[in-house]
Amino acid sequence: MEMSRTDLRIAEIIKSLSVANQVESRIQREVQVVSAPGRVNLIGEHVDYNDGIVLPMAIDRGVLVGSARREDDQITAVSLDLNTESQRVTTNRYGAESGGPSWGAFLSASVRAAIRLGADVPGLDLALTSTLPMGAGLSSSAALTVALILSLCSASGIEPDPRELALAAQTAEIEAVGVPVGNMDQLASTLGVEGHALRIDCRDLSVTPIAIPDSLAVLVVHSGISRALESSAYAERRAACEEVSARLGYKSLRDARADEVADNRYAKHVVSEIARVDSFIDALNKNDLAGIGSILSAGHASLRDDFDVSLPAIDTLVDLLVKHGAVGARLTGAGFGGCVVALTPIAEVREIAKAATDEYEHLTENKAQAFAVTASAGAHRVQ
Ligand code: GLA
Numbered sequence: 001m002e003m004s005r006t007d008l009r010i011a012e013i014i015k016s017l018s019v020a021n022q023v024e025s026r027i028q029r030e031v032q033v034v035s036a037p038g039r040v041n042l043i044g045e046h047v048d049y050n051d052g053i054v055l056p057m058a059i060d061r062g063v064l065v066g067s068a069r070r071e072d073d074q075i076t077a078v079s080l081d082l083n084t085e086s087q088r089v090t091t092n093r094y095g096a097e098s099g100g101p102s103w104g105a106f107l108s109a110s111v112r113a114a115i116r117l118g119a120d121v122p123g124l125d126l127a128l129t130s131t132l133p134m135g136a137g138l139s140s141s142a143a144l145t146v147a148l149i150l151s152l153c154s155a156s157g158i159e160p161d162p163r164e165l166a167l168a169a170q171t172a173e174i175e176a177v178g179v180p181v182g183n184m185d186q187l188a189s190t191l192g193v194e195g196h197a198l199r200i201d202c203r204d205l206s207v208t209p210i211a212i213p214d215s216l217a218v219l220v221v222h223s224g225i226s227r228a229l230e231s232s233a234y235a236e237r238r239a240a241c242e243e244v245s246a247r248l249g250y251k252s253l254r255d256a257r258a259d260e261v262a263d264n265r266y267a268k269h270v271v272s273e274i275a276r277v278d279s280f281i282d283a284l285n286k287n288d289l290a291g292i293g294s295i296l297s298a299g300h301a302s303l304r305d306d307f308d309v310s311l312p313a314i315d316t317l318v319d320l321l322v323k324h325g326a327v328g329a330r331l332t333g334a335g336f337g338g339c340v341v342a343l344t345p346i347a348e349v350r351e352i353a354k355a356a357t358d359e360y361e362h363l364t365e366n367k368a369q370a371f372a373v374t375a376s377a378g379a380h381r382v383q
Helices: 005-017 104-116 139-154 162-177 184-190 233-248 265-285 290-305 310-323 346-364
Strands: 032-043 053-069 074-079 088-092 123-130 196-201 209-212 218-221 327-330 339-343 369-373
Touching: 005 053, 005 123, 032 139, 032 184, 032 218, 032 265, 032 290, 032 339, 053 139, 053 184, 053 265, 053 369, 074 104, 074 162, 104 139, 104 162, 104 218, 123 139, 123 369, 139 162, 139 184, 162 184, 184 196, 196 265, 209 265, 218 310, 218 346, 265 290, 290 310, 290 327, 310 327, 310 339, 310 346, 339 346, 346 369
Parallel strands: 074 123
Antiparallel strands: 032 053, 053 123, 053 196, 074 088, 196 209, 218 339, 218 369, 327 339
8 A cells, every 4th residue: 555645754753763872772662653733824814812713724734753762861853854964953851952953942942841731751862854844834833843742741641731732832932933923823733623624712712613615625825935934023013913902901902893993004904804704704604605705805905905914926826816716815824925825616726726826936936836735633643
């Protein structure tokens, strides 16, 4: 039987860990493997840190982390995807900061997060591999921290509650990257449900799975423009939203009405976007294609004109997807590059992707990458 892409990656992880450091004695070590998905957000952008409502789905691409016990109290991690100079990082069982490649900060912050969840972390060798494009707006950082923390907990014999795991991963990402991200990506990664998007209320963390109609494909198109969350204006936008809600005397913009924020375009986006999420769910439930399309377009226009996180090339890509037959399309993720998400009739997904990306490349000289994704289960142990 042919092995799937994930099975091949798992085999690579096991090969790299089972004899590492033990070549002399040839003792086979027991290897545990966990998987954490990335996510694509269908609608509800830049509202999670305003206590809003979002509609992401966990996707069939993510991060796999394998672990095997060491005899000392070091924790090493090797990336099977990076080149040899940046591939290995080390910390100790308390998550002390380590020198070396910058992604070591994710490891040490994840160790500290696992300890806060109650893990008594032993010495471990970890091996990582990812099927997500980095910096594309598909939550590669959230998938990495969720997978690392779950792996550390699992190796310590504890099984964290998915919501607690998500919040621990959010804290770890904020520590590692220094950007005050919200909780959507991590909740999507730990709570994903096959075949469903997740309506998440980011205030009370309640989650309702929303079925994606069988007739629709979810197409992700990477604009070819990489996005670096650290260098983006993310923190600035967040601070601006908090300032408006404080001025209005609210805990967050979730409580504000449209007429109260008409004079501030960032807040106007947030309030209108929160309202769009339930209208979109309504349209999805009724299979109302015109409604789905117009809400996605309105969401994109609001990110472009009010929240100001799009780019001309991304606007072009959104327009081309609709021109070539998508039901609707919008920028997904934090913005300033990264991916567009489109819903298309399932039978036409390939042709639409090809026509739109060909014309996009011709018009903008960026190289696009399109792939259909399916809604997947949240982070779990696979081996
Ligand atoms: C990034 C952050 C999320 C969220 C989105 C925008 O992905 O990590 O918390 O704010 O941007 O919706």
